[in-house]
Amino acid sequence: MEHQITCGFIGLGLIGGSIARALRQYHPDYRLIGYDVNREATALAVSEGILDLELSSISSEFSSCDYIFLCAPVSFNDENLLALKAYLSKDCLLTDVGSVKSDIHRHIKELSLEDQFIGGHPMAGSERTGFANSKALLLQNAYYILTPTASVRKEWVEKYRELVTSLKAIPLVITCEKHDYITAAISHLPHVIAASLVNLVKEEDGSEGLMKMIAAGGFKDITRIASSSSDMWQQICLTNRNNILTLLDHYMEALSAIRTEISAADGERIYDFFRSAREYRDSFINASSGPIKTSYTLSIDIADRTGSIANVAAILADHNISIKNIGILHNREQQEGALNIEFYAEESIEKAAAILSESGYPIHEK
The missing domain is CATH 3.40.50.720 (NAD(P)-binding Rossmann-like Domain)
Known part of the structure; x- marks a missing residue:
C-alpha cells in the first residue's frame, strides 16, 4: 500500500x-x-x-x-x-x-x-x-x-x-542571517515607517480632523501596511531587533540628508533624490518576484448610487473571479464614481477586464 x-x-x-x-x-x-x-x-x-x-x-x-x-x-x-x-x-x-x-x-x-x-x-x-x-x-x-x-x-x-x-x-x-537582514529592509522597516507616518498625522491633525478626512491616494498607498496586526509586529520588532535598529539608523541618516538638502534649497540634489528612487523602483515594479509585487489592479467608472459595487462584485463572482481587494477612489473630480479592484493573478485581471467591458463598464488598467 x-x-x-x-x-x-x-x-x-x-x-x-x-x-x-x-x-x-x-x-x-x-x-x-x-x-x-x-x-x-x-x-x-x-x-x-x-x-x-x-x-x-x-x-x-x-x-x-x-x-x-x-x-x-x-x-x-x-x-x-x-x-x-x-x-x-x-x-x-x-x-x-x-x-x-x-x-x-x-x-x-x-x-x-x-x-x-x-x-x-x-x-x-x-x-x-x-x-x-x-x-x-x-x-x-x-x-x-x-x-x-x-x-x-x-x-x-x-x-x-x-x-x-x-x-x-x-x-x-x-541563510537565516541573510533572510533576517533582507526582510528587515524590505518588510520590517517599512512597517515601522508606515506606522510612524500614520501616528505623525494623527498627532499633527487639528480638531477638525481635516488631515484624516482628505487623506487619500499616495498617503493611503504608502501607509496601507500600518493596518497589519499589532501583536505580530510587536513580536517581529522584538525578535529581529538588531537588524531593524541598524537599518532604522541608516534610514534616519538618509532622512537627515534630504532634510539638509531641502533646508538649503538645493534643487539639483533634491531632484537627484527623487530621480534615483524612481529609477530604482521602476526597475522592479513589473517583476512579481521583486520586493514590490506586481499589482493586478484595474479601475472602472461606476454610477454613484446604492448597489453599484454589489453589482460589479456579483458579475465577477458569476464568472468565478476572486477579488483580492476592492475600494472606492475618493479623490475624484468627476461626478461618476471610480472603483479600484485588485486581483490575485494576471489571468484574472484580463478576464475581468473583458467581462466588465462587455457589461458596459469603462476600464482603466493600471
Missing part, C-alpha cells in the same frame, strides 16, 4: 490556513491534521474540507506526520516545540512560517532538532488575519524563502523545494 503523506499544522491563521488550502488544492490525496488554540479556526477548516482531523492539543497524532508546519505566533514557538518533541518522528521534516528566522533556528538548536528542520517564510500576507481570510492564491507567485540548517539532509531541502513549487510559490534558499 502506498504511503499517504500527512501534514500537521500547529497554528492555523492566515498563513498556515493558506498553506493548508494550497496543499488541499494541489495535493488532494494528502492527509491534513491541525491544532490551534482558537478551536473555531480548526473547526471551520474541518467543515470546509481542508483539515481531515482537528486536534485539541499537541499530541501523539503528530507522530504520523511527514511534514509539520509551525504557524502559531512566534512567541509560542518555544513551548510548542517542547510539547512537540516527544511525538516528533525522525522521518518528519519540521518547518515554520515566521518572518524572523534566527530566533526559531536558535530554538531548534537548543532542542537538538537541527537535522530535520528547514525554516520557511512565505513572502505573502494581508492586512486581514485568521483562517477565515486564508486563500490558496495567497502563495501564488510569492517568494517562499527556505533557510535550512547546516545539518539537514540535502535531499530533504530538495524535497521541500519541490513541495513549495507545487503550491505555485517561488522557493529561494538562503
